[in-house]
Amino acid sequence: MAKNQDLPHAQALGDNAARQLANATKTAPQLSTITPRWLVHLLQWLPVEAGIYRVNRVSNADDIQIACTQRDESQLPQTFVDYDTTPREYFLNGVSTVLDVHTRVSDLYSSPHDQIREQLRLTIETIKERQESELINNPEYGLLASVADSQRISTLTGAPTPDDLDDLIGKVWKEPGFFLAHPAAITAFGRECTRRGVPPPTVSLFGSQFITWRGLPLIPSDKIPVEDGKTKILLIRVGEKRQGVVGLFQPGLAGEQAPGLSVRFMGINRSAIASYLISLYCSLAVLTEDALAVLEDVEIGKYHDYSDKYK
Template sequence: MSAQHDAQLALGDNAARQLANATKTVPQLSIISPRWLTHLLQWQPVEAGIYRLNKVRNPRDVRVACSQRDESELPSTFVDYEEQPREYFLNAVTTVLDVHTRVSDLYSSPHDQIKEQLRLTIETIKERQESELINNPDYGLLANVADEQRLSTLTGAPTPDDLDDLLTRVWKEPGFFLTHPLAIAAFGRECTRRGVPPPTVSLFGSQFLTWRGIPLIPSDKVPVEDGKTRILLLRTGDKRQGVVGLFQPGLAGEQSPGLSVRFMGINRNAIASYLISLYCSLAVLSDDALAVLEDVEIGKYHDYPDTYK
């Protein structure tokens, strides 16, 4: 009997698989990132969606003096306030999710279709939130750096000297650097070339490079254009007069701070709709809480072609 005939006496793999249950994963969304920025910000609840940032007007005009023997020489002063303080209004990142009831009824085992559709949509909204916190033309970090807090690199590639310059601008309890992962890699190369490899620190169970004890936090939402990007340095928290995130508490259908999911009903075509909204903004309480290093070169275009698409 031939070897080919012998093989036909046993059940083949392809046929056997028809009786086997495949282990199915939930849908994997490649754009999901750690979103460290939202974890590191202090979030302030905002009443009625408006945050008014009051500031002292002409702070250097407030006069004080050491005590004198003749108390008649004591100076008098007062603290003036800006008459038209800036007001921040919460912005909404929102979408409507549609799910056909036939799909959710018939195909929700082993994974609930509505639950997975909501999870993936919420993840996408949270990714957009981090991008808005950095790039929004009204309240984003990059748009709210004071002119005197903007620096340029000394040599193009990010160096320890450049980060030291940033630290001179945000020297009051600096919290973290924020930049594109490619800029962190470029900084690591420069440090290694100079013989000063940067140490690491563990945060949230992950390792981060540091400079002068300040972690370099990666975010792919920091834009890269023509092989150049930016490095931000932040101080955070309201008690430090730093950068704070803003959110609306107590929303109907609240799933997490500032995020709500509301069922909108089922239409005549058997489509169930869910309104997903995330309300947020960001405020820089003091100009010296934020600085940026611009024109940071991360490498040649042909080294990272996918980054510039």
Template sequence: MTAVSEPRALSDSAARQLANATKTPAQMDSITPRWLVHLLQWVPVEAGIYRLNRVKNTDETVNVACPGRDESELPQSFVDYDENAREYFLNSVATVLDVHTRVSDLYSSPYDQIAEQLRLTIEAIKERQEGELINNPDYGLLTQCAPNQRIRSRTGAPTPDDLDDLLVKVWKEPSFFLAHPRAIAAFGRECTRRGTPPPTISMFGSQFITWRGLPLVPSDKVPIAADNTTSILLMRVGERRQGVVGLYQPGLTGEQSPGLSVRFMGITRDAIASYLISLYCSLAILTESALGVLDGVAVDKYHAYDDKYAKK
């Protein structure tokens, strides 16, 4: 009996040796939208110093009356300035990127290795920048909020009543809430439980839930404490509104974007090319009423949460 031979053809694994794979650039899961950086007004700072001038209590110096037609009754007054104006100094977020010249020479097709290394390192620096804007001990939003602008959640879980209390603190042209995604989810659940699901709006091509017309902007840089509590912030932004502004240094050598520079530092005898990547920034709260913070906001313990910004 004659054996039937199997049909022979080129296998997939062999064929793939001659095929070009479509390659993606390196994907980095830690990259976030960084909405806070996008929504702030950024003010250029000369010589790295920003002096915040404020007036003293106007109730003590400015006397206003309605004298009718007798102008001799006009009171005398003036606006006094605070003689101890606070000065903000730009802080740097920086690192040195090292790339072996052999790597950049031999392995830069289809993607330039130096460009990719710079892109990913800059993304990491910008992520740290947003974390500093929220948590920095000298200028961060959570650390610099005035004590009289902080309140605590009524029941723990974030409710519409809590956010209304926050709106009382920042009632003059508020811009947006800022919260951890888990806090926003907890607020959405509370609204749904009450039968008042919050509406959504579209910004930058993304959907945001709102309360009283203001978007709840997510940021994973808002810390969650070990007891699963966090904070929700509400702010007014912009110089014209006497709100919160970001600060940056313009005109840097090797400037890639506002406040960010890349400088080539040379090649060592070991053929290592080095690049200094620096980002200079700070943040100023122009008036106390520009920022309010709701503390003691409870979020669900639905999983073990590991966050580099978590409160210890």
């Protein structure tokens, strides 16, 4: 019987060639700098139609005379409530940019994802990140610049402890709303609680879990600066009725996409580039000094500060 001849190796279509006929499932562009921006969600936002918000305050609170009624009412005290004659006025701050999109790109490459829509979405997300940074860091109206000297305290041991947060609550004891801290500061506080045998409970907000202290959630924001391993922790009371902290926005803008945010088409130039003006107008007001307090010199160890990306 003749011996079997060696058969040639089987040939088949390879993966690389086969992929040329396949449609890849494509995601929308992912932007790593997007954060939840909890601060924006937790503030009460007030419309400021003329772009100016004036905070009127009582100037003689300690001099208002009140007495309990006695049988002889002939000696009732006389008093009045005086107002500050130079109240602070807050002006809306603009965060703006012009987005350029070449019409050839939007015409030819908008399937499955519309190029203009994605360009606008990602630019708006970046503007909103800058908005939160301004609410915290703006030198005129930001939270850190708005804390009264009497509402500033320093840590007792360097690392944030339950005692430190209790001291903050003592400063903002009238219906405090939440702590605001860098994620690394919240981690450092959690370590201190665990070391002391008092792990903090958690609460669910907006479908996410937050650790709490004395029932108040610790809200993270990476916009709070970290310098040389130190940062700050804020405690905030919010709302106009509580005489707390409120956000301000301009209503009724042309091309309004969200409160205070507008997108306006500016036209197409001779180079076939379409331009869109994206603007966000906002500010923040602290109605009374005891609505806000800060814990300073909070040590969290080594941490790289990425806050420059919002400047």
